[in-house]
Amino acid sequence: MGDSNIVEKLKKELEGYKQEIKAEKIGAVLEVGDGIARVSGLADVSSQEMLEFQTEDGPVTGIAFNLEEDAVGAIILGDYLKVREGQAVKHLGRVLSVRVGTQLIGRVVDALGNPVDGQGPIFGEKDGEIFYPVEKLAPGVTAREPVKTPLHTGIKAIDSIIPIGRGQRELIIGDRQIGKTSIVIDTIINQGKDKGRQTPICIYVAIGQKESKVAKIVATLKEQGAMDYTIVVSAPSSSPASLWFLAAYSATAMGEYFMQKGQDALVVYDDLSKHAWSYRELSLLLRRPPGREAYPGDIFYIHSRLLERSAKLNKENGGGSLTALPIIETQLGDVSAYIPTNVISITDGQIYLEPELFYQGMRPAVNVGLSVSRVGSSAQTKAMKKVAGKLRLELAQFRELAAFAQFASELDESTRRRLERGEILTEILKQNELAPMPFEKQVALIYAGTSGAFDGIKPEEIQSRGEKAVDYLDKMHGDILKTIRDSGEFSSETEAALKRALEGFKGMQ
Amino acid sequence: MKYSNKQYAQALQGALTGKDEKKQKAVLKRFVQKLHQQRGIYRLNLILKEYEKKYLQEKGFIKVQLEYPEQLPAGIKKEVEKELKHKIYFLEKTNPKLLGGIKILINDEILVDATAKRQLDKIFSSFKQ
Numbered sequence: 001m002g003d004s005n006i007v008e009k010l011k012k013e014l015e016g017y018k019q020e021i022k023a024e025k026i027g028a029v030l031e032v033g034d035g036i037a038r039v040s041g042l043a044d045v046s047s048q049e050m051l052e053f054q055t056e057d058g059p060v061t062g063i064a065f066n067l068e069e070d071a072v073g074a075i076i077l078g079d080y081l082k083v084r085e086g087q088a089v090k091h092l093g094r095v096l097s098v099r100v101g102t103q104l105i106g107r108v109v110d111a112l113g114n115p116v117d118g119q120g121p122i123f124g125e126k127d128g129e130i131f132y133p134v135e136k137l138a139p140g141v142t143a144r145e146p147v148k149t150p151l152h153t154g155i156k157a158i159d160s161i162i163p164i165g166r167g168q169r170e171l172i173i174g175d176r177q178i179g180k181t182s183i184v185i186d187t188i189i190n191q192g193k194d195k196g197r198q199t200p201i202c203i204y205v206a207i208g209q210k211e212s213k214v215a216k217i218v219a220t221l222k223e224q225g226a227m228d229y230t231i232v233v234s235a236p237s238s239s240p241a242s243l244w245f246l247a248a249y250s251a252t253a254m255g256e257y258f259m260q261k262g263q264d265a266l267v268v269y270d271d272l273s274k275h276a277w278s279y280r281e282l283s284l285l286l287r288r289p290p291g292r293e294a295y296p297g298d299i300f301y302i303h304s305r306l307l308e309r310s311a312k313l314n315k316e317n318g319g320g321s322l323t324a325l326p327i328i329e330t331q332l333g334d335v336s337a338y339i340p341t342n343v344i345s346i347t348d349g350q351i352y353l354e355p356e357l358f359y360q361g362m363r364p365a366v367n368v369g370l371s372v373s374r375v376g377s378s379a380q381t382k383a384m385k386k387v388a389g390k391l392r393l394e395l396a397q398f399r400e401l402a403a404f405a406q407f408a409s410e411l412d413e414s415t416r417r418r419l420e421r422g423e424i425l426t427e428i429l430k431q432n433e434l435a436p437m438p439f440e441k442q443v444a445l446i447y448a449g450t451s452g453a454f455d456g457i458k459p460e461e462i463q464s465r466g467e468k469a470v471d472y473l474d475k476m477h478g479d480i481l482k483t484i485r486d487s488g489e490f491s492s493e494t495e496a497a498l499k500r501a502l503e504g505f506k507g508m509q
Numbered sequence: 510m511k512y513s514n515k516q517y518a519q520a521l522q523g524a525l526t527g528k529d530e531k532k533q534k535a536v537l538k539r540f541v542q543k544l545h546q547q548r549g550i551y552r553l554n555l556i557l558k559e560y561e562k563k564y565l566q567e568k569g570f571i572k573v574q575l576e577y578p579e580q581l582p583a584g585i586k587k588e589v590e591k592e593l594k595h596k597i598y599f600l601e602k603t604n605p606k607l608l609g610g611i612k613i614l615i616n617d618e619i620l621v622d623a624t625a626k627r628q629l630d631k632i633f634s635s636f637k638q
Binding site: 010021022023024025026027028030040041043056058059069070071088 | 513514515555558559606614615617618619620621622623630632634
């Protein structure tokens with residue numbers, strides 16, 4: 001803003017100056033520390049209402065969190081070091097909200113929706129002022145419809161065996177450094193490549209992550225062209241627990257905006273274990289009674305009310321959807337801990353990543369036996385359903401036989417063949433990072449594996465042979481892939497054509 | 510059992526009423542000991558605030574804190590008394606940062622901020638937005 005503009009604006013302010021003197025109800029800070037304050041007064045404040053701490057360096061925002069008999073426990077969202085005992089606190093009469101709009105797409109914001117990517121203000125002066133409350137009731141039963149549209153992740157093991165639908169909540173669970181974030185990043189990248197369907201607006205929420213990791217993710221998404229439809233909400237490890245806690249809800253509010261507009265949105269919560277830690281910290285500081293693992297009694301509710309906001313709306317309500325991919329980090333593979341069991345029971349299925357598989361070189365390390373998708377199969381395309389049915393069966397048989405085969409010295413021919421086929425299919429499901437595969441190619445590759453096109457090939461050569469086969473089909477038989485992509489079906493004619501094409505490929509090798 | 514600050518204040522007031530100075534001192538000593546036993550000494554300040562509030566209320570007073578950038582001009586207190594139509598227990602505070610005007614805090618709950626600082630803050634915050 002230039003000097004003349006400032007003077008002009010100041011002049012206008014002074015000309016239109018009205019002496020507004022009114023009595024306001026206030027409270028006073030009783031104690032403050034670690035991002036938490038106890039405030040006296042404010043008898044008529046409501047839960048989750050915004051507060052304004054009148055510090056010497058200007059107002060600092062907070063939220064009324066604990067309504068006690070003679071004080072209000074508040075979380076401070078700004079610099080709590082500025083807040084001092086005795087300072088006045090006002091309640092603003094509204095719940096915490098974030099400004100939403102398409103302008104957020106491609107930006108990195110904090111838990112309150114403020115830009116943190118150094119690219120200037122998000123909203124212009126002429127942009128509409130739409131605010132969505134951070135906490136909101138989930139859509140009711142009558143506003144919803146069953147999940148029936150697929151959300152392709154581009155990961156073979158997931159799209160074929162544990163399919164995800166738009167509006168579903170699918171948990172990704174596993175130990176640290178096992179590829180949980182890679183799965184969601186691949187999923188986000190694949191949304192831009194999944195042709196024939198509306199590209200969902202993706203929202204990645206980094207809760208308590210290192211800033212360097214967030215920066216790396218943003219750079220990867222930019223490189224892959226995925227920031228064109230992605231919003232990153234960052235509450236890094238250096239930010240207070242209150243912002244870790246709020247980030248998940250703010251991101252959901254942003255996703256809800258697109259869902260209410262009739263669009264599809266995807267929210268990735270990375271991760272809800274840290275989100276639970278932040279709530280535990282806040283609750284203990286507010287002297288709420290601790291329960292199991294020192295979590296407060298309502299720890300289940302904070303996650304259920306968050307994930308319940310994901311929905312597939314019916315046509316009368318715009319037909320939009322909000323898909324949730326929460327991540328939970330386990331300690332030494334213990335899925336029976338408090339938070340993992342809570343979130344498993346809330347979500348519509350889980351993708352379980354196993355350390356043993358990871359160290360055996362299986363990437364992604366998805367344990368297809370323990371992973372499940374409760375609603376996704378009805379969203380799966382007919383083509384994928386057809387080929388994946390056989391894959392699931394053969395892998396199940398393989399797992400069973402492999403366990404017994406360890407003890408047997410001699411195997412009969414059919415058992416040996418089944419074991420070989422199982423190994424081939426396991427190799428087919430291996431996939432590199434940042435290489436999501438379009439669903440029609442996945443269908444063709446899985447069909448090739450289950451129909452025996454790769455039989456007799458050494459397991460270590462399967463991946464390169466698979467890549468070559470897909471490349472061959474893409475270049476020489478693009479019409480088959482196009483038919484599968486456009487129709488979503490795998491008719492007997494398409495199957496026959498694909499079989500011929502695969503025989504042609506085999507003949508070339 | 511956990512007692513609230515209000516309950517402590519009420520009990521203290523009941524125990525002090527009608528006692529001579531010597532007995533009041535003994536009551537206060539026992540009160541602090543009891544609070545210490547119950548690990549509630551950190552609440553003493555809040556309990557005393559409640560006590561003050563209750564005491565003034567009983568005596569028919571309201572507490573008014575006047576904050577002014579310099580020494581309070583004569584006549585202001587009378588004006589406030591006339592306006593509030595009540596017996597007032599006044600507290601005065603000088604705060605040059607207010608620049609001009611006056612800040613009135615009634616019973617620690619209602620604030621009338623008619624200072625130049627507030628108006629300037631308001632103008633500057635509109636600039637920031």
